[in-house]
Amino acid sequence: MEKITIYTDGACSGNPGNGGWAAVLMYNNQKKEISGGEKDTTNNIMEITAVIKGLEALKYPCEVDLYSDSAYVVNSFAQGWIYNWIKNDWKTADKKPVKNKELWEKLYNLTQIHKVNFIKVKGHSDNEYNNRCDKLAREAISKL
Numbered sequence: 001m002e003k004i005t006i007y008t009d010g011a012c013s014g015n016p017g018n019g020g021w022a023a024v025l026m027y028n029n030q031k032k033e034i035s036g037g038e039k040d041t042t043n044n045i046m047e048i049t050a051v052i053k054g055l056e057a058l059k060y061p062c063e064v065d066l067y068s069d070s071a072y073v074v075n076s077f078a079q080g081w082i083y084n085w086i087k088n089d090w091k092t093a094d095k096k097p098v099k100n101k102e103l104w105e106k107l108y109n110l111t112q113i114h115k116v117n118f119i120k121v122k123g124h125s126d127n128e129y130n131n132r133c134d135k136l137a138r139e140a141i142s143k144l
Helices: 043-056 071-078 081-087 101-113 128-142
Strands: 002-014 017-027 030-041 062-068 115-120
Touching: 002 043, 002 128, 017 043, 017 128, 030 043, 030 128, 043 062, 043 071, 043 101, 043 128, 071 081, 071 115, 081 101
Parallel strands: 002 062, 062 115
Antiparallel strands: 002 017, 017 030
């Protein structure tokens, strides 16, 4: 199975507001950057969308080290929240419906295709690729 590294980030101008997402995919010495934006969205939606778009860009099953500065995204898998949501018919621990269920379902399905290792990075620090994703996501907002 091919080993791929993906960095993702989402951004929002206002929350809700216009949002952008970006992903940088790296394999061997190749690098691919993708980004996009949506009107009237939230930061969390853009963070999840960035991960989905990054994984959807893969043409076949891969082993992925996925770096995100979103604790919401990383912890959903690393701490097993998503498995409890599925088990509890998409309800949170306090029995409320999970927000952004359709996006979580899409992301979960992609994790059944790819072996994804979610890794939390510190946002807005000195990580070159996280900073690049942030820049691309913000540029996508400016194009809306």
